Amino acid sequence: MDYxxxxxxxxxxxxxxxxxxxxxxxxxxxxDEKEEFPSEIMKILAxxxxxxxxxxxxxxxxxxxxxxxxxxxxxxxxxxxxxxVSYAASGLGTLTLLQYGTDEQKQKYLPDIASGxxxxxxxxxxxxAGSDAGGIQSTATPTSxxxxxxxxxxxxxxxxxxxxxxxxxxxxxxxxxxxxxxxLVDKGAEGFTFGRKEKKLGIRCSATRELVxxxxxxxxxxxxxxxxMGFILTMKLLDFSRPGLGAQAMGLAQGxxxxxxDYAKQRVQFGHPIFAQQAVQHMLADMAIDVEAARAxxxxxxxxxxxxxxxxxxxxxxxxxxxSDTAMKVTTNAMxxxxxxxxxxxxxxxxxxxxxxxxxIYEGANQVLRSEIAFALRKKKW
Amino acid sequence: MNIIVCVKxxxxxxxxxxxxxxxxxxxxxxxxxxxxxxxxxxxxxxxEAACRLKDKQGGKITVISLGAAQAAEVVKHxxxxxxxxxxxxxxxxxxxxxxxxxxxxxxxxxxxxxAYDLVLCGRQSADWGNGQVGSILAEIMGIPVVTLACDIxxxxxxxxxxxxxxxxxxxxxxxxxxLITASSELGLPRLPAGMRxxxxxxxxxxxxxxxxxxxxxxxxxxxxxxxxxxxxSVPSRKTECEMISGDSPGQAAENLAAKLAKLL
Numbered sequence: 277m278d279y280x281x282x283x284x285x286x287x288x289x290x291x292x293x294x295x296x297x298x299x300x301x302x303x304x305x306x307x308d309e310k311e312e313f314p315s316e317i318m319k320i321l322a323x324x325x326x327x328x329x330x331x332x333x334x335x336x337x338x339x340x341x342x343x344x345x346x347x348x349x350x351x352x353x354x355x356x357x358x359x360x361v362s363y364a365a366s367g368l369g370t371l372t373l374l375q376y377g378t379d380e381q382k383q384k385y386l387p388d389i390a391s392g393x394x395x396x397x398x399x400x401x402x403x404x405a406g407s408d409a410g411g412i413q414s415t416a417t418p419t420s421x422x423x424x425x426x427x428x429x430x431x432x433x434x435x436x437x438x439x440x441x442x443x444x445x446x447x448x449x450x451x452x453x454x455x456x457x458x459x460l461v462d463k464g465a466e467g468f469t470f471g472r473k474e475k476k477l478g479i480r481c482s483a484t485r486e487l488v489x490x491x492x493x494x495x496x497x498x499x500x501x502x503x504x505m506g507f508i509l510t511m512k513l514l515d516f517s518r519p520g521l522g523a524q525a526m527g528l529a530q531g532x533x534x535x536x537x538d539y540a541k542q543r544v545q546f547g548h549p550i551f552a553q554q555a556v557q558h559m560l561a562d563m564a565i566d567v568e569a570a571r572a573x574x575x576x577x578x579x580x581x582x583x584x585x586x587x588x589x590x591x592x593x594x595x596x597x598x599x600s601d602t603a604m605k606v607t608t609n610a611m612x613x614x615x616x617x618x619x620x621x622x623x624x625x626x627x628x629x630x631x632x633x634x635x636x637i638y639e640g641a642n643q644v645l646r647s648e649i650a651f652a653l654r655k656k657k658w
Numbered sequence: 659m660n661i662i663v664c665v666k667x668x669x670x671x672x673x674x675x676x677x678x679x680x681x682x683x684x685x686x687x688x689x690x691x692x693x694x695x696x697x698x699x700x701x702x703x704x705x706e707a708a709c710r711l712k713d714k715q716g717g718k719i720t721v722i723s724l725g726a727a728q729a730a731e732v733v734k735h736x737x738x739x740x741x742x743x744x745x746x747x748x749x750x751x752x753x754x755x756x757x758x759x760x761x762x763x764x765x766x767x768x769x770x771x772x773a774y775d776l777v778l779c780g781r782q783s784a785d786w787g788n789g790q791v792g793s794i795l796a797e798i799m800g801i802p803v804v805t806l807a808c809d810i811x812x813x814x815x816x817x818x819x820x821x822x823x824x825x826x827x828x829x830x831x832x833x834x835x836x837l838i839t840a841s842s843e844l845g846l847p848r849l850p851a852g853m854r855x856x857x858x859x860x861x862x863x864x865x866x867x868x869x870x871x872x873x874x875x876x877x878x879x880x881x882x883x884x885x886x887x888x889x890x891s892v893p894s895r896k897t898e899c900e901m902i903s904g905d906s907p908g909q910a911a912e913n914l915a916a917k918l919a920k921l922l
Contacts, residue, residue, distance in 0.1 A: 338852045
């Protein structure tokens with residue numbers, strides 16, 4: 277389908293595809309096996325200027341928007357979702373700064389992020405706060421000139437790799453979620469260390485670690501937005517970032533679909549390629565329908581955001597839920613097309629299948645997002 | 659250092675053979691619908707060579723492409739790689755030119771651009787592959803030519819060129835300005851970077867007509883008629899598969915080796 281991307285968007289998509297196929301594809305199995313952070317690939321993406329696609333030109337970005345970010349994520353995920361999420365999580369750690377940061381904060385951080393010299397991460401989740409983001413326990417106690425951070429963030433993508441960390445902590449515990457604030461914490465700040473690296477089912481090359489704060493001082497100028505705005509900023513951030521997650525899921529599904537079609541054309545059973553079987557044809561056709569629908573939803577949502585819409589919680593949630601459910605369904609069926617060999621590590625489908633599951637879980641479990649969509653429905657006047 | 663690179667837009671060589679169609683009556687290739695043409699791979703090497711020189715010495719790279727108006731896409735691609743500006747030479751009078759005619763028109767465009775230290779071309783085009791334009795262009799401009807370069811260095815107004823020969827390479831020295839044609843051995847062309855893509859997307863590539871560069875009248879007519887295509891056909895490709903057998907895998911390998919030795 278022709279989505280009428282701009283010339284620049286088409287070039288960025290093509291460039292990312294070239295990098296994905298030439299640089300990521302040869303090492304994806306090894307990265308997965310060794311659970312190794314793809315530092316070299318991040319460097320290649322940085323040199324290509326891709327970390328800045330969605331950032332304004334005045335900060336060294338390419339002046340694009342969420343759609344541009346989605347295009348890069350999609351193309352990377354088509355080859356390796358682990359690499360894609362390492363790239364995308366830097367965007368997640370940057371969007372709050374981009375939207376609510378002061379000019380000084382943006383001047384200080386964005387040029388380095390746009391050039392890829394520094395990657396970013398976002399720390400919200402804690403042992404007691406997953407879907408219930410209001411349940412965070414980390415504190416940022418006001419002190420002269422800044423705040424003292426204490427607490428542990430869990431399952432943080434790019435944890436330990438990111439130089440710039442957007443962290444949510446309570447500045448006023450008595451107010452609950454309304455007492456949360458957002459902070460930029462530099463890697464290397466005193467009292468800021470990293471816990472164990474998690475071993476995961478999928479997206480194994482991405483770094484997932486704990487961020488541990490023990491009396492970590494953060495200067496006041498590193499607070500994003502007003503005190504007490506942390507929870508609201510986070511909800512807004514996730515509205516912005518969910519199409520990117522949808523792009524990750526959709527790109528992954530596209531990769532699985534292509535692999536399944538190629539395999540069905542060459543695998544001979546009963547004297548013919550299995551593509552000749554109507555049962556297989558219909559499976560592949562359904563996969564193609566779902567992937568295209570997911571793409572249309574993700575692009576449309578990204579364009580709505582880039583177009584300046586005020587409220588897009590519902591649309592963001594819809595695009596993420598549909599694309600991630602599609603990723604799970606398509607990788608499951610792609611493995612079915614591969615049959616026995618698809619279950620083996622030698623073939624890429626097994627990895628795609630493992631990589632798909634997380635997209636239904638993180639950045640809002642699909643059940644929670646369905647509740648958000650239902651909430652919007654209840655309020656909606658037709 | 660001022661460098662001028664001549665690039666050609668060609669049919670994407672990656673298209674499946676079944677999509678490659680010709681019209682035997684007009685003796686022309688029919689471009690397959692929906693496949694955007696690309697820069698000729700050898701010319702992309704020439705652009706890469708220019709960019710490497712610019713990385714080291716600084717300077718300005720100007721690109722010219724003779725072809726259809728869509729050749730602007732190819733020029734933009736080179737801008738994304740690192741060139742500074744480009745022009746498309748397009749005119750009805752330029753259709754059906756052969757190597758002589760093309761070299762004549764390119765020469766006229768270079769005259770209009772003005773001062774230069776080096777002109778770069780691909781060793782040949784990726785479609786017709788005549789490999790003549792570079793040399794003829796140098797002849798027209800009255801400058802030395804070095805073909806099949808795999809490495810170019812510039813210092814003290816001189817060019818040191820590694821040139822591919824059958825069993826290795828030779829190193830030549832040439833004055834500036836000279837014309838050099840780039841070979842594949844130069845290495846892979848760079849990927850464009852995001853910031854350059856943005857600049858390229860915003861660039862308007864001017865189109866120069868015959869009158870703009872003074873390539874017209876009897877001079878152009880004279881440049882036109884050197885060759886004639888007398889026939890055009892698609893080569894038929896036949897693949898035969900022979901299974902080499904043997905009593906053991908080792909024996910099969912030996913049989914295969916013997917077979918290959920006979921073929922060589």
